[in-house]
Amino acid sequence: MTATAPREGQLWSRCAGCASLLYRKRLRRNLDVCPECGEHSRLDAPERVAQLVDPGSFTPLPERPAEVDPIGFVDVLPYPHRLSAARAGTGLAEAVVCGTATIGRHPCALAVMDFRFLGGSLGSAVGELITRAAERALEERIPLVLVTASGGARMQEGVLSLMQMATVSQAVAGLREAGLLTVSVLTDPTYGGVAASFATNTDVVLAESGARMGFAGPRVIRQVTGRDLPEGFQTAEFLLRHGQVDMVVPRHALRGRLVALLAAARAGRRPAPTSGVPRQERPPPHPTPPGP
Incomplete structure (x- = not known):
């Protein structure tokens, strides 16, 4: 080899x-x-989708992300050149794959991030795609499953990348208000603005065994604070003990756990009201007056 x-x-x-x-x-x-x-x-997004969803059920969202270069960022290479290289190297249009599928025959919307694409960074296009996945979930009244793998916000897009934290979080909050299940699956690594926003803002937060999550890496935290850090303090198992995640799930059991959550959500879901008045508050229909 x-x-x-x-x-x-x-x-x-x-x-x-x-x-x-x-x-x-x-x-x-x-x-x-x-x-x-x-x-x-680490798995790339297509591999992750193949492991989780029912065979042949995944339908990608039809929307293509817009070309974004808001500040003309250049380091060693111009930002558009880095995007082109990432697309050529991964075969993906952006750092997230979004669509609808069934998991255990339960329909859901999916947004699966790919760390190979510029570190899975959250840029304007990524935020827009995840938001569209949430909007599709709301439109079809199905759960949303987020699989995160990211180094954080995309520095090449400046403050616009940070704004995506609020945009996606608001879309997730809309699903919560509508009574639709949202699930995060934290995979290794999930850091920065993604960890600080929508990755931990869902109804249920799962973490794959061994996944690391945090706002900054251990070396940066150690340099800033000048303190010794607990062993493994950013691992899924440590985060579970300290209440930051709900479950740590090994990869072979992850699909089964999602099936159980989606089944429970489907069994407990009530039909959507047909008007703006909640079902229990609607007045009874007027009786038809008897004929002559």
Whole structure:
């Protein structure tokens, strides 16, 4: 196996957790979880969708993200060149894949972030796409499932990227007001503005085993505070013990847990009112007067 070979063409992979050399086909059968130590490898968005939804049920949203370069950002390369390289390298239009699908035959809307695309950063197009997924969930009165993997807001878009935190959070709040289930699945890593906003603003917050979440990384926090930090303080298991997430779920059980949540939401959902007056407050219809 060469260092430059694409992952799909590799016969062997080395685990980042225990350094075991693993047969690639065996690792794939185990959902990219090391059978020796349980290390969860990162998944790209298409792989994540394939693992979670019913086969053939995923329908991507038809909207294409707009081209955005609000401040003409240039570091080593102009921002448009970085976008083009990310699109060529991932085959995606942006850092999130959105659509509708069924999970265990339960319909839902999905927004799955991809860390390969500029670190899964939250830019204007990403925020707009996730918002459209939430709007589709509201329109069809189905739950929304968010799968996060992000380094935070996209610095190349300046303050406009930060505004997406509020935009998406407001869309999630609209689903809550409508009584529709929202679920976050935190995967490794989920940081910055994504962690500080919609990733932790849903009805149920799941975290994949071993996922890390925080606003800033440990090194930055240590430099700013000058203090020693608790061991593993940003891991899913630590966050569960301190009430920041609701459940930690290993990858092989994640689909089943989502099926159970969607089934419970579907069983407890009441039909939407047919007018602006709540069902229990509507006056009874006037009786038809008897005929002559």
